[in-house]
Amino acid sequence: MREVDRILLRFIFFFSCLLTLFSLILPVYAFIPNLIERAIHLGLVIPLVFLRGNGERNKLALLLNLLISALGLSLCLYIIIDFRGILEQYGIVKNHLQTLMGLLMVLIVLESARRMIKPVLPTITLLFLLYAIFGHHIPGFFGHVKYDLSQISGMLYLTTGGIWGQLTGISANIIAIFVILGAFIGSTGGEVGFRKISVRLAGRLRGGPAKVATIGSAMFGTISGSASANVVTTGAFTIPMMKKLGFRPPFAAAVEAVASTGGQIMPPIMGAGAFIMAELTETPYLKIAISATLPAILYYFTCWIGIHFFAMRDGLRGLDPEELPSWRETIRASAFFVIPFIVLISLLVRMFTPQYSAFWAVLCTFPFAFFTTEWKFERNFLPKIKRAIEESGSQIAMIASICACAQIIIAILSYTGLGVKISTFIVDLSGGSLFLTLLFTMITCIVLGMEVPTTASYIMAAIVAAPVLIKLGIHPLAAHLFIFYYAILSAITPPVCGAVYIASGLAEADWMETARYSLRLSYAAFLLPFIFIYDYSLLLLGGNLVSTSLCILRTTMSMVMLSGGFIGQFRRTLNPLGRVLLFGIGILWITPLWILDLVAFIGTILIFLDKKWIYKKGI
Incomplete structure (x- = not known):
């Protein structure tokens, strides 16, 4: 199977190149109809999902995955080729073939999400599909009128309210280009710059290695958009350093888990969630980043205070002076991520769109591929670019699969009226009490976030809970940030806490003890959303x-x-x-x-x- 592996890797790299190139073209050539751009985006993603890791499987599985890849690509090509006729159908299928095509597309999207993440989100989506099909049998308030398979298939496959809806558009238009930016910054030397500047700034302080972890994770986490990916990347460096200086393994793991989770609420990029929030609230991205700044700083301030108190209690010291990089070395390495960030923020401040700003920031990373972080010419620069493209393709495929799967839920909530019914039910259950509604929303977000990536849990919670909070008079941006925070915090909330599990594995620590430390370090994050709901001045929205x-x-x-x-x-x-x-x-x-x-x-x-x-x- 080695020859097959090589061929598959070439195909994966080919589709990664196409997807990266298409995502780079979109911000500067925005005249592609929505239906076409989203179908191209998903059409390039599907082969990346189903061709990955096939070398370890048998020939039948390989053949099946090739068939699904070709089928998914064909279903997307059909939308691209006949998009004018499809728009004129208004979601009404012409024949049984279109019904079958729609159902196959739904199944491929569900399987894509299952392969890229755990099966929780696809299972929830499947339950919503069953509700759409059989919900007319439910008596009373939660029932709906009867929809046959052709209607559901047409709504999901032949309209921009189904699979090709807003979330898939956000994935194609905005998230993809920022994923590329993060991959190129990391692959061309930015990751080394994050590490050096965090060690230089915090290494000598009491509990220095743990404080290094908070700075490094905050900087890297804002572009990675994933607590788990952040733990793996920065934790591989910070956790051994903490253990070496006497930090207990569970505490070292907890520091990394909490710091990595907070990276998703740290501007300027804030992972994928901020862009989805901008679309859902119709709020400029820059305003969201500004509003999120103070709570994010307070989150990390609390982490620092907690680390400081633990270090005082346990008599832990910082790094020795000879273990710190020099200022000259730090400044030279930090340019690899500082310059793209300056370009990005400068263009955002000048009111250019986020995707256009990110496009120019990506271009700024290319020259760094030709140098090492010591600013020596790098002859072997092509592997850096190749690694960045492969990482871009992998991350975009994961996020696009999540968005397309979650878009099915959104479509069904809207189509059946279930979203309004759930919102009404929550208001009735809380008796109109703001505090109880916030409490129910917090629990809902954390539960939805268990075993589900932040992006997906935020989307699902926002659709159901945000209208309730807004109805009670809460500012839309404050309501969405409240939901976003708790969707993120599920990564460190037992019993299902992905970031804690991964950090515990790296530290060889007991995950339960790590989770206890995590909660003691991150309690502020559980309080901050309530604080800014009752006082908008923390979000710079009033006062x-x-x-x-x-x-x-x-x-x-x-x-x-x-x-x-x-x-x-x-x-x-x-x-x-x-x-x-x-x-x-x-x-x-x-x-x-x-x-x-x-x-x-x-x-x-x-x-x-x-x-x-x-x-x-x-x-």
Whole structure:
């Protein structure tokens, strides 16, 4: 099968090149009809999904995968060739052949998602399909009128509201080009730059290696868009470094899991979710990035405080000076990711579209392929470009499969009216209480996020829960950011916590103990969405400089006090009374009542002045 492997790898690289090239052309040549561009995008993705890893299978499986690849490509070509006639059909099938083609396309999309991610999302999608087919048998509120297979097939295959809908369009138009940007930055030396600058900035501090992990993961995570990928990439470097300097393996794994998860909420790129949010809320991407900045900074600030308190408690030191890269070396290496970021942000600020800005940022990475991070000429530069193209194809295929699968759910929610019914049910269940609605939404997002990538869980939760929150008077962007945060946090929330599992494996640690450390480090992320829902100034959506500054102060003090209470450390090791007091003061700081803020302020002063009553004796 070795010759077969080589041929398949060539085909995979060929389709990766086509997909990368097409994704680079779209931002500068945007005159392709929506139906055609989305069909081309998915048509190039399907062979990448089904040809991958076939060398390890038997001949029958290989033949079947080749057949599915050809069939999927043909079904997409049919849409491209006859797109004008299809648009005139308005989703009404002409014959049984079109019905069959639509059903086959749905099955291929489901199988693509199953192969690229775990089977949870395809299973949920299948349940929605069964609801669309048999939902007319359900009595009462959740029932709907009868739809036959031809109607469902036509709606999903022959309209821009089905498989070729908004999410597939976002994947083709916006997400793909940013995936390419991330792959080229990582492959041409940006990954080394992330590592060197984070070690230089934080390496010598108390608990330095753990703080290095937070900086590196924040920078790399914003372009990777995946907590698990971030853990694998940065954790391979940071976890051994932490263990070497005396950090317990579960703690080292927890730091990496929490830091990597937070990368998806860190502007400017924020993974794929921010672009989907921009489309769903009809909000400029730049505004979303600006609104997300303060909560993201506070998230990482809390991680740093938690790491600092743990390091104080366990007597952990930073790196030795000789282990740090020089400033000269750091600055030279950091150019490999700083320059593309500057180009990207500069164009975004000048109000160019995100995809056009990303296109020019990608072009800026090409010259770096010809140099090492020491700025020496790299003769063997072609493998860097090849690796970036292969990584781009793989990541785009995964995200496109997720988006196409989730688009089926969106189509059915809209077609059957189930989305409105679920929203109404949540409002009735909460009795119109904002806090209860937020609580139910939080639980829904975390549950949906278990075993499902962030992008998919955010999409599903946003469709169902966002209208409810907006109906209760919450700003649309705040509502979507609330949902986005909890969709992300499922990666570190037991019992299913993908980032924790992967980090535990790298650290050779018990995953349950790692999960406990993760929750103690990341509790702030579970509070921040509630804070910015009740005070928009944290998102820079309202108020003035004074109100925003006060909100930042209150939130910062709350995070410090709560961290001390959770970990049991402040200046020294806290006794039980000290832990309770710090925890209570932390809660008071985030309560939006001035009298409680005053009590918290007085309590904080007393905590800082006290050197005896709240600490364990002799420690």
